[in-house]
Amino acid sequence: MLSKFLIIGLVRVLTGVRARWVGAAPEKRQRIYFANHTSNLDAVVIWASLPSELRAITRPVAAHDYWTKGLTRPYLAKHVFNAVLIERKNVTVKNNPLTPMLAALDAGSSLIIFPEGGRMAGGEPAAFKSGIHHLAAKRPDVELVPVWIDNVNRVLPKGEFLPVPMLGSVTIGAPMKLAEGETKDGFLMRARAAMCTLGGVSA
Amino acid sequence: MNMDDDLMWMGAGVGGVLVIASIIGAILAKTAKTDQARATIANMNARTGAWWVMVIIFGGALAGGRTTTVVLFGLLSFLALREFITLTPTRRGDHRALFWAFFVITPAQYYFVGAEWYGMFSIFVPVWAFLFLPVRTAMAGDCDHFLERAAKTQWGLMACVYCLSYAPALLSLPIAGYAGENAKLLVFLVAITQMSDVLQYVWGKLFGRHKVAPLVSPSKTWEGLIGGVLTASALGAGLWWATPFTPWEAGAVSLAITIAGFCGGLVMSAIKRDRGVKDYGVLIEGHGGVMDRMDSLCFAAPVFFHILRYWWV
Numbered sequence: 001m002l003s004k005f006l007i008i009g010l011v012r013v014l015t016g017v018r019a020r021w022v023g024a025a026p027e028k029r030q031r032i033y034f035a036n037h038t039s040n041l042d043a044v045v046i047w048a049s050l051p052s053e054l055r056a057i058t059r060p061v062a063a064h065d066y067w068t069k070g071l072t073r074p075y076l077a078k079h080v081f082n083a084v085l086i087e088r089k090n091v092t093v094k095n096n097p098l099t100p101m102l103a104a105l106d107a108g109s110s111l112i113i114f115p116e117g118g119r120m121a122g123g124e125p126a127a128f129k130s131g132i133h134h135l136a137a138k139r140p141d142v143e144l145v146p147v148w149i150d151n152v153n154r155v156l157p158k159g160e161f162l163p164v165p166m167l168g169s170v171t172i173g174a175p176m177k178l179a180e181g182e183t184k185d186g187f188l189m190r191a192r193a194a195m196c197t198l199g200g201v202s203a
Numbered sequence: 204m205n206m207d208d209d210l211m212w213m214g215a216g217v218g219g220v221l222v223i224a225s226i227i228g229a230i231l232a233k234t235a236k237t238d239q240a241r242a243t244i245a246n247m248n249a250r251t252g253a254w255w256v257m258v259i260i261f262g263g264a265l266a267g268g269r270t271t272t273v274v275l276f277g278l279l280s281f282l283a284l285r286e287f288i289t290l291t292p293t294r295r296g297d298h299r300a301l302f303w304a305f306f307v308i309t310p311a312q313y314y315f316v317g318a319e320w321y322g323m324f325s326i327f328v329p330v331w332a333f334l335f336l337p338v339r340t341a342m343a344g345d346c347d348h349f350l351e352r353a354a355k356t357q358w359g360l361m362a363c364v365y366c367l368s369y370a371p372a373l374l375s376l377p378i379a380g381y382a383g384e385n386a387k388l389l390v391f392l393v394a395i396t397q398m399s400d401v402l403q404y405v406w407g408k409l410f411g412r413h414k415v416a417p418l419v420s421p422s423k424t425w426e427g428l429i430g431g432v433l434t435a436s437a438l439g440a441g442l443w444w445a446t447p448f449t450p451w452e453a454g455a456v457s458l459a460i461t462i463a464g465f466c467g468g469l470v471m472s473a474i475k476r477d478r479g480v481k482d483y484g485v486l487i488e489g490h491g492g493v494m495d496r497m498d499s500l501c502f503a504a505p506v507f508f509h510i511l512r513y514w515w516v
Contacts, residue, residue: 151289157298
């Protein structure tokens with residue numbers, strides 16, 4: 001509990017971030033928040049910017065290899081963020097990353113995912129990988145909510161381990177679902193466009 | 204902190220002004236007719252509400268003593284610098300230098316103010332930080348726009364940290380016959396700069412015609428500037444009893460404070476205009492960011508400090 005407050009406090013001090021809900025009210029319902037990925041702090045910042053009752057049911061999806069290293073990261077992943085850890089390097093049928101995500105959804109949790117699969121290099125987000133489409137198709141009742149996260153990469157650029165304070169922003173858009181008869185590519189394009197619009201970036 | 208009668212009267216005066224502003228705001232909110240008027244009044248009332256919070260925090264810190272006051276201004280500098288650097292495009296190569304600026308130089312500057320080490324706090328940022336930071340940036344190896352980036356980090360530290368730290372440093376000035384009463388100088392400085400901002404806004408809204416620098420700030424007019432500066436200086440002269448000054452001296456010093464404050468607002472507006480934003484942040488409701496409220500104080504504090512130190516110490 002204490003470590004949770006400390007982490008949230010630290011994120012506030014560093015980024016001053018408060019979520020701006022422009023397309024949806026912060027309701028307590030099951031959702032998949034999907035965001036652009038610019039920094040290792042992204043998941044933490046989105047998680048910390050949610051109202052506490054939403055934060056309690058929302059689990060960031062994060063890379064297994066990164067969050068199981070050392071002593072601090074596994075502690076934070078397990079006891080603070082309650083992260084859903086997925087394999088991203090040696091994906092087999094056995095450790096299919098979708099399985100733990102679907103299990104978390106079935107247990108009633110909301111998720112925070114980064115559908116680009118990696119951190120974006122330049123200004124524009126990469127094309128979405130198909131994972132988000134699988135989630136939308138397999139759990140059609142869960143709303144998908146686009147999120148744009150800005151300026152957090154300057155707090156902790158790739159390769160740095162000491163953060164600097166920098167005001168960031170988290171913008172939360174309108175919920176969407178997989179439309180009937182929508183193709184996979186069509187859906188991936190539409191979801192990415194919704195996310196890019198929030199950030200004022202051309203899709 | 205020595206809670207003498209003068210300080211109590213100053214506190215009561217500030218509270219009285221806020222009570223009157225709150226009552227007027229509540230009446231205007233009921234009587235406003237047009238949407239535009241309602242929006243203006245709502246913003247004004249949000250500002251008054253934020254003023255209550257700021258005055259309570261400032262008063263609490265002052266009542267807590269010199270250390271809590273220094274810590275409060277240190278936190279304000281941290282928040283102001285965070286806003287400033289956010290608006291300034293920096294690169295990967297600046298990261299380590301920025302870490303130093305935030306977590307070493309800023310606390311050190313306020314430590315020297317707290318330790319009353321004038322010889323150090325008055326040169327620490329202009330000399331030591333100035334020499335050290337570009338070295339750290341050069342070591343990172345990225346030479347693109349090097350001079351610009353080094354200058355921006357230094358400028359942010361000078362404005363947000365160094366200049367602002369002169370405000371709590373007032374508490375350490377050894378003025379003959381005024382020992383233990385310096386808190387009133389800080390209240391005087393903050394009250395005059397902030398009243399000057401408010402009065403310039405009011406005079407500008409009522410009579411503003413000729414813009415001082417239309418390309419920098421459309422809301423700064425000669426009528427607002429002259430009216431605000433003169434009324435705030437008159438107010439300062441009327442507060443002579445709380446200061447080591449005669450009424451005429453209090454008026455003249457207030458004039459210097461208010462003009463410096465105006466210049467601070469103008470320069471910070473130019474930076475905002477350059478970056479294409481209206482406010483530095485959203486932390487204080489109705490006002491914008493910390494830097495939007497502190498801009499005039501950044502310029503006025505060192506001017507006031509050095510006037511005092513030269514002629515009264």
